[in-house]
Amino acid sequence: NAGVMQNPRHLVRRRGQEARLRCSPMKGHSHVYWYRQLPEEGLKFMVYLQKENIIDESGMPKERFSAEFPKEGPSILRIQQVVRGDSAAYFCASSPRPGAGADTQYFGPGTRLTVL
Amino acid sequence: GENVEQHPSTLSVQEGDSAVIKCTYSDSASNYFPWYKQELGKGSQLIIDIRSNVGEKKDQRIAVTLNKTAKHFSLHITETQPEDSAVYFCAARGRRGGGADGLTFGKGTHLIIQP
Numbered sequence: 001n002a003g004v005m006q007n008p009r010h011l012v013r014r015r016g017q018e019a020r021l022r023c024s025p026m027k028g029h030s031h032v033y034w035y036r037q038l039p040e041e042g043l044k045f046m047v048y049l050q051k052e053n054i055i056d057e058s059g060m061p062k063e064r065f066s067a068e069f070p071k072e073g074p075s076i077l078r079i080q081q082v083v084r085g086d087s088a089a090y091f092c093a094s095s096p097r098p099g100a101g102a103d104t105q106y107f108g109p110g111t112r113l114t115v116l
Numbered sequence: 117g118e119n120v121e122q123h124p125s126t127l128s129v130q131e132g133d134s135a136v137i138k139c140t141y142s143d144s145a146s147n148y149f150p151w152y153k154q155e156l157g158k159g160s161q162l163i164i165d166i167r168s169n170v171g172e173k174k175d176q177r178i179a180v181t182l183n184k185t186a187k188h189f190s191l192h193i194t195e196t197q198p199e200d201s202a203v204y205f206c207a208a209r210g211r212r213g214g215g216a217d218g219l220t221f222g223k224g225t226h227l228i229i230q231p
Contacts, residue, residue, distance in 0.1 A: 004159070006159075033217075033218055033219075035218070035219075035221075040223070040224075041223055041224075042120075042122070042205055042207075042221030042222050042223045042224055043160070043205065043207075043219070043221045044221070045217075045218025045219060045220065046218075047218075048217040048218055055217060056217040056218065058218075059218060091159060091160065103148070104150065104162060104165060105150070105162070105219065106162065107152070107159040107160040107161070107162075108159050109157075109158055109159040110158075110159050
């Protein structure tokens with residue numbers, strides 16, 4: 001059973017470009033979470049999605065950031081018009097379903113975004 | 117919202133000794149507390165977790181304790197080995213809904229095992 005997969009592992013963008021980060025959850029998992037990690041910091045929650053639904057986006061900036069988890073295919077975190085402050089590691093996690101014992105989050109290896 | 121404080125930021129112990137990392141949380145409604153290990157260039161690996169209906173949980177050399185009254189929880193690693201060297205993050209999650217679906221993480225502890 002492959003773990004959570006993220007790609008690309010490293011992404012370099014110039015200011016003003018768009019960044020698209022992809023996350024494929026573990027097999028059988030229908031819940032995806034995105035986190036951002038700045039250097040020397042813990043992970044900060046951004047958004048929680050189920051298939052075709054955004055459940056909680058309280059941690060995601062209102063502008064330039066969007067996320068989706070379509071019926072088919074990976075979850076996408078999209079950052080439009082990137083700025084240097086968007087440079088960070090972005091981690092995706094997945095879980096099977098809500099409810100005690102089945103909501104443990106398993107993390108992917110992350111995408112390191114560098115904005116020049 | 118939830119706020120998680122983690123101490124120390126760096127911990128150096130001799131191989132074979134024990135290591136203890138402590139976290140406090142602010143939201144009394146939080147009911148799930150996982151610990152993750154992050155190695156350089158890798159994602160975070162869940163090493164142990166505890167729910168608010170138990171006070172202690174153990175898995176081989178790793179144990180976690182939870183004090184709900186004081187709102188703190190700790191990670192204990194015994195008989196430390198070089199491969200335990202990593203950054204460890206504690207996290208807390210409150211009740212579902214109301215923006216509480218994601219985990220709130222501490223800032224991490226860099227654990228160094230001295231040979």
